[in-house]
Amino acid sequence: MAEFLTTLVVEMQDDRTWKLEHPLVYQSDIAGSITVPEGFVTDFASVPRIPIAYTLAGDTAHAAAVVHDYLYGNHGVKRKVADAVFKEAMAVSGVPWWRRQLMWSAVRVFGGFVRKGGFQ
Secondary structure, three states: OOEEEEEEEEEEOOOOEEEOOOOEEEEOOOEEEEOOOOOEEEEOOOOOOOOOHEEEEHOOOHHHHHHHHHHHHOOOOHHHHHHHHHHHHHHHHOOOHHHHHHHHHHHHHHHHHHHHOOOO
């Protein structure tokens, strides 16, 4: 059964990034055990600051977004798998179905640009 085995603990670095103060461990049914190390820096979900987009998908699913950011950093997982783990982790976190679909669809459409170095 997929679950977070530790709690997300972060320290704000600036207005857009946070640093993990402790490892974040997620047990995925899709990709097995994933440990995001202490010190990893994330921007959580990269949701544009456009009011409607941010209202629908911003400031949510932080732990799932950290795992997704980590997997996108070329940690031996294909993009499609990383995106599936993101969707799974959002479900584990209690994110409503409609919001999971919206956020997962966004990473499927735009995530390739970010992984290749664009939109940063």
